[in-house]
Amino acid sequence: MADTSFREWPFFEDRHRALAQAARDWCAAEIGTDGFAEHGDIDADCRSLARKLGAAGWLKQCVPAAFGGANETLDVRSLCLMRETLGYHSGLADFVFAMQGLGSGTLSLFGSDDQKAAWLPKVASGEVLAAFALTEPEAGSDVAALAMRADRDGEAYVLNGEKTYISNGGIAGFYTVFARTGEDGARGISAFLVPADTPGLSIAERIEVIAPHPLARLTLEHCRVPASALIGEENAGFKYAMATLDVFRSTVAAAALGFARRALDEARHRAQSRELFGATLADMPVVQSQLAEMAIDIDAAALLIYRAAWTKDTGAGRVSREAAMAKFHATETAQATIDKAVQIFGGLGVTKGSVPEALYREIRALRIYEGASEVQKLIIARHILSEDAS
Ligand SMILES: Cc1cc2nc3c(=O)[nH]c(=O)nc-3n(C[C@H](O)[C@H](O)[C@H](O)COP(=O)(O)OP(=O)(O)OC[C@H]3O[C@@H](n4cnc5c(N)ncnc54)[C@H](O)[C@@H]3O)c2cc1C
Numbered sequence: 001m002a003d004t005s006f007r008e009w010p011f012f013e014d015r016h017r018a019l020a021q022a023a024r025d026w027c028a029a030e031i032g033t034d035g036f037a038e039h040g041d042i043d044a045d046c047r048s049l050a051r052k053l054g055a056a057g058w059l060k061q062c063v064p065a066a067f068g069g070a071n072e073t074l075d076v077r078s079l080c081l082m083r084e085t086l087g088y089h090s091g092l093a094d095f096v097f098a099m100q101g102l103g104s105g106t107l108s109l110f111g112s113d114d115q116k117a118a119w120l121p122k123v124a125s126g127e128v129l130a131a132f133a134l135t136e137p138e139a140g141s142d143v144a145a146l147a148m149r150a151d152r153d154g155e156a157y158v159l160n161g162e163k164t165y166i167s168n169g170g171i172a173g174f175y176t177v178f179a180r181t182g183e184d185g186a187r188g189i190s191a192f193l194v195p196a197d198t199p200g201l202s203i204a205e206r207i208e209v210i211a212p213h214p215l216a217r218l219t220l221e222h223c224r225v226p227a228s229a230l231i232g233e234e235n236a237g238f239k240y241a242m243a244t245l246d247v248f249r250s251t252v253a254a255a256a257l258g259f260a261r262r263a264l265d266e267a268r269h270r271a272q273s274r275e276l277f278g279a280t281l282a283d284m285p286v287v288q289s290q291l292a293e294m295a296i297d298i299d300a301a302a303l304l305i306y307r308a309a310w311t312k313d314t315g316a317g318r319v320s321r322e323a324a325m326a327k328f329h330a331t332e333t334a335q336a337t338i339d340k341a342v343q344i345f346g347g348l349g350v351t352k353g354s355v356p357e358a359l360y361r362e363i364r365a366l367r368i369y370e371g372a373s374e375v376q377k378l379i380i381a382r383h384i385l386s387e388d389a390s
Pocket residue numbers: 131132133134135137139140141142164165166167168209215365368369370371372373374375378
């Protein structure tokens with residue numbers, strides 16, 4: 001794995017360094033170098049990866065200690081280190097880990113003790129897969145426009161509407177569903193815990209994307225859940241969704257960092273071994289320049305990511321600006337780094353089965369989900385423009 005000396009930086013405590021080392025050792029032994037190989041049955045592979053990650057104790061990072069987790073509260077540095085390490089070894093293993101955290105995140109942060117006790121230990125063991133259902137066909141980047149309704153009916157809520165691009169859709173044991181209980185806009189949205197077997201919830205369509213993972217469009221038709229399925233307070237759902245993303249956005253950047261580190265390592269090995277024109281690719285200044293740019297972008301991304309994670313963990317409250325910078329920079333530069341690796345590999349870089357080819361597909365969606373790059377820039381600009389000029 002490429003230079004990791006940054007782990008000695010003061011962003012980390014010894015427990016983080018130990019976690020990172022243990023995760024690297026585990027990944028090397030259990031996943032090895034072919035974690036980006038094509039998958040046959042993606043659903044079965046995700047279920048099996050969840051059980052494996054659960055048995056090894058890694059999913060404990062995704063839930064709080066009182067409900068089977070590793071830390072008192074979600075620790076963003078630990079989540080980032082896990083995703084960086086898993087991302088280096090396998091896009092699918094990173095995906096499974098990420099969704100256990102994101103899918104249960106709103107519950108961890110705002111759920112009742114009963115809700116947490118019912119689901120979080122099973123998330124930590126990998127027995128149950130979690131999903132986060134926010135996006136709708138007409139409300140992607142513009143989340144506050146979501147239309148799914150949740151109408152109160154006695155001691156129940158009745159949900160009606162559609163969700164799309166829901167990761168783990170079709171294999172999740174429960175969905176954290178955001179639906180409208182009040183006025184238009186951000187203030188009328190609530191969050192609900194909806195078990196997958198609730199009558200009225202169905203998988204309308206499985207969606208195939210360039211880096212395969214379970215993804216679906218869901219319909220909820222007269223889907224009745226008890227009032228106790230409400231997470232936190234009514235009409236606070238938008239705030240809860242943003243707070244959940246505030247924790248997990250930096251981890252998307254960390255996954256991109258893992259992909260980028262892998263791309264650099266692959267490119268370095270290839271450049272050192274590929275002979276042409278009487279030398280190796282690594283002897284050519286143009287290639288050296290590409291490798292140098294990859295390394296610079298990787299270190300800059302790592303700095304932004306662990307700055308955001310450290311800031312969150314040390315009690316700063318919301319870190320929208322720092323997390324947006326980390327996600328924007330890490331995902332955009334990882335795309336460029338992987339593209340350089342593909343170029344250094346030549347024809348092999350676009351050949352199915354090569355690691356750069358898989359990374360090239362894996363990285364793309366990270367610039368779109370959990371806030372597209374353009375949205376991250378808007379968040380950063382909003383912070384800049386609201387700063388006191390004096
Ligand atoms: C692989 C994958 C997994 C996903 N998993 C989940 C999940 O688990 N749960 C979930 O709820 N959602 C999930 N999503 C949905 C994801 O969050 C949305 O795709 C994303 O929010 C963008 O919404 P959209 O696709 O509707 O694009 P749109 O909102 O239509 O935006 C299209 C493009 O417009 C541009 N754009 C958007 N807003 C602005 C702006 N303000 N200024 C300038 N340009 C702008 C961006 O380039 C953006 O990519 C997933 C998506 C993908 C691809």
